[in-house]
Amino acid sequence: MGMNVREAFQRASSFLRGAGVESPEFEAELLLRRFLGVDRARFFLLFRDPWQEEWTAPFQNWLNRRAAGEPLQYIIGDQEFYGRLFQVNPSVLIPRPETEGLVETVLEEAERFLGKRALHVVDVGTGSGAIAITLALEKPEWQVTAIDLSSEALATAKDNAHRHGVKEKITWIHGSYLTPLLPDLPTIDVLVSNPPYIPSAVIPALEKQVQAFEPRLALDGGEDGLEPYRVLTEQFGKWSGKRLVCFEIGADQGGEVAGLVKKISGAERVEIRQDLAGRDRVVIGFISG
Ligand SMILES: C[S@@+](CC[C@H](N)C(=O)[O-])C[C@H]1O[C@@H](n2cnc3c(N)ncnc32)[C@H](O)[C@@H]1O
Structure with a gap:
């Protein structure tokens, strides 16, 4: 069985933690929310939904860029x-x-x-x-x-x-x-x-x-x-x-x-x-x- 969104989020957090990112949970959440195009409330509601296989490569690309030190804002594309x-x-x-x-x-x-x-x-x-x-x-x-x-x-x-x-x-x-x-x-x-x-x-x-x-x-x-x-x-x-x-x-x-x-x-x-x-x-x- 494939993983759900929650598991993908946990994986992303530990990947960023392993790469030395300072606030891995916060950043994993932000990246994943922006990747999925949902706000915070909707994000948590999606936790049990299945993770789609075709999301893995592009999302991993975002995580790799962040792990290489690229600012979060260039990855998500905006700043307030x-x-x-x-x-x-x-x-x-x-x-x-x-x-x-x-x-x-x-x-x-x-x-x-x-x-x-x-x-x-x-x-x-x-x-x-x-x-x-x-x-x-x-x-x-x-x-x-x-x-x-x-x-x-x-x-x-x-x-x-x-x-x-x-x-x-x-x-x-x-x-x-x-x-x-x-x-x-x-x-x-x-x-x-x-x-x-x-x-x-x-x-x-x-x-x-x-x-x-x-x-x-x-x-x-x-x-x-x-x-x-x-x-x-x-x-x-x-x-x-x-x-x-x-x-x-x-x-x-x-x-x-x-x-x-x-x-x-x-x-x-x-x-x-x-x-x-x-x-x-x-x-x-x-x-x-
Ligand atoms: C510190 S950034 C400020 C960007 C933006 N105003 C802000 O506050 O977020 C400085 C900007 O000055 C531009 N710049 C550098 N040398 C310049 C020059 N000689 N004449 C005009 N703009 C220049 C850069 O391209 C850059 O966009």
Whole structure:
């Protein structure tokens, strides 16, 4: 007699445990639920049902990928961000919960500082589009532009925007930093960016899930990890209007990034904000122009 779904689940858990996965039951359940396309309640009701032989090979393929260290999100194909699902694949960084804090900061501060109007917000290094799409959905009156150097990432972001009904609302630009927008700097009210900020030499020491599977272009911030902030503050500083800049940063970069933002003429108030774990995570610059 073949096995039932419960036995397949138990096998999957012990396989993942044997491979050194940290929470094998949790991950086996998630993978199997997503594989079968059922929610949690339905999953347990299926336990006594027979396991179909044709499921074995494709599901084992998922387990093998996970055992090899591939992030769960690339296997199931999505990640939740700000209460919505975003499709992910190896061309984009998996959106992190800390980045929700960056979005929250923009939503809290932009209108307070700049007034309630059709603000133009530019997201540099949009990746999956998590930031740009969330802002476009939360603030339908804003004008949002999303830029990325990776055309694959940009295609994924557009796909996500399409799923969330805002593809046409966002202006998509394939290019580097703010360079394609330099002639239009005066139209930008808010610059938001979660750029690559890991120093190049530190990348090989990151956990395998990140270092071997997430795109290097999304991680590598140059020799000291600060190169994107140098370029972006220099570019954003080429104009003198009232505007806001909001960066996600590495936990030890607050002082240096705040220093770069302060160099923008008119940036008299620059603040470093913490994430839920109490680590420095966001630098916000209020530029009075
Ligand atoms: C840390 S990821 C952030 C992705 C997404 N915004 C998020 O928060 O989940 C950085 C992104 O910047 C992009 N990127 C790297 N260098 C860039 C550049 N010079 N200009 C524009 N985008 C760049 C990468 O392709 C990647 O999508």
